[in-house]
Amino acid sequence: MKNICIALLVSAFIISCNSKNNVHTKIVGSAFFIDSVTVKKHLYTLASDDMEGRETGTPGIEKAAIYIENEFKRIGLTSFDGLETYRQTFSFVPRGGEVEITTANIIGVLEGKSKKNEYVIISAHYDHLGIRGKEGDTIYNGANDDASGVTGVLALAAYFKKVGNERTIVFAAFTAEEMGLIGSKYFGKEIDASKFVAGINLEMIGKVPGFGPNTAWLTGFERSDFGKIIQKNLKGTGYQLFPDPYKNFNLFFRSDNASLARLGVPSHTFSTTPIDVDKDYHKASDEAETLNMTVITQTIQAVAKGTESIINGKDTPTRVVLEEKKK
Ligand SMILES: [Zn+2]
Numbered sequence: 001m002k003n004i005c006i007a008l009l010v011s012a013f014i015i016s017c018n019s020k021n022n023v024h025t026k027i028v029g030s031a032f033f034i035d036s037v038t039v040k041k042h043l044y045t046l047a048s049d050d051m052e053g054r055e056t057g058t059p060g061i062e063k064a065a066i067y068i069e070n071e072f073k074r075i076g077l078t079s080f081d082g083l084e085t086y087r088q089t090f091s092f093v094p095r096g097g098e099v100e101i102t103t104a105n106i107i108g109v110l111e112g113k114s115k116k117n118e119y120v121i122i123s124a125h126y127d128h129l130g131i132r133g134k135e136g137d138t139i140y141n142g143a144n145d146d147a148s149g150v151t152g153v154l155a156l157a158a159y160f161k162k163v164g165n166e167r168t169i170v171f172a173a174f175t176a177e178e179m180g181l182i183g184s185k186y187f188g189k190e191i192d193a194s195k196f197v198a199g200i201n202l203e204m205i206g207k208v209p210g211f212g213p214n215t216a217w218l219t220g221f222e223r224s225d226f227g228k229i230i231q232k233n234l235k236g237t238g239y240q241l242f243p244d245p246y247k248n249f250n251l252f253f254r255s256d257n258a259s260l261a262r263l264g265v266p267s268h269t270f271s272t273t274p275i276d277v278d279k280d281y282h283k284a285s286d287e288a289e290t291l292n293m294t295v296i297t298q299t300i301q302a303v304a305k306g307t308e309s310i311i312n313g314k315d316t317p318t319r320v321v322l323e324e325k326k327k
């Protein structure tokens with residue numbers, strides 16, 4: 001099956017090929033570089049009990065930080081403006097707490113070929129809820145939330161390193177999202193937002209969506225034309241993007257995309273999870289085994305294909321409309 005795929009790749013853009021370990025959807029030839037074996041490795045490592053639920057300020061999240069740094073290094077990313085390493089380190093006192101925590105966003109960069117001063121950010125949060133309670137399973141692994149998103153960031157970094165990019169891409173694993181979008185807010189304070197043409201945030205991309213297989217939904221769809229650009233690029237692939245169907249959840253403002261959106265950046269979150277019925281959300285049961293590797297892999301491929309014209313500088317989404325919904 002694999003060889004047939006490669007043969008098809010040479011002559012055709014649209015392929016359909018599945019084997020046990022590799023998932024190639026109809027998405028396109030170039031997405032061939034995003035494979036489910038690598039996806040599974042990232043996901044199972046980040047969501048392992050060894051990382052103890054990756055709570056900000058604990059040894060568990062430090063292990064995740066080192067894993068992400070090593071991947072960025074292996075891929076060949078450079079560090080972000082003004083930073084000497086991949087770490088953007090800062091300290092904060094959590095809401096309702098007294099003890100200051102020192103933590104870091106992990107940021108890597110692929111400089112653009114022709115538009116290096118125009119940035120696209122691809123992000124996910126690498127923290128989760130840590131260890132809670134005393135009996136039974138006490139580790140909140142956060143496999144879907146958001147080891148799946150970080151897996152996407154790592155896979156897309158490797159992908160764009162191979163295929164090239166006209167605009168500069170900033171790959172960010174944000175810390176302390178679960179404590180109130182702390183890492184992404186800190187990142188937002190340090191940047192010139194006018195340089196950022198788009199924000200692609202990945203959050204919980206491991207479960208089959210309510211819309212069915214080969215679909216994802218986007219938060220804040222109507223707030224810029226980012227989603228329409230993605231839909232245009234996905235035409236003919238068999239993969240569809242829908243507006244966020246869970247309006248009452250106010251999800252646009254509940255993930256890291258909001259920190260950049262508040263600065264005017266068309267910054268949106270992709271998700272596949274049927275969050276209204278997801279029994280594992282913020283539970284110890286959010287384990288790697290509950291996720292569908294095909295869904296994650298195909299969604300990452302769809303993000304690669306869907307954002308292509310933005311990464312290549314052909315499309316520039318409109319700035320985001322900011323008003324928050326009044327309750
Ligand atoms: Zn999350």
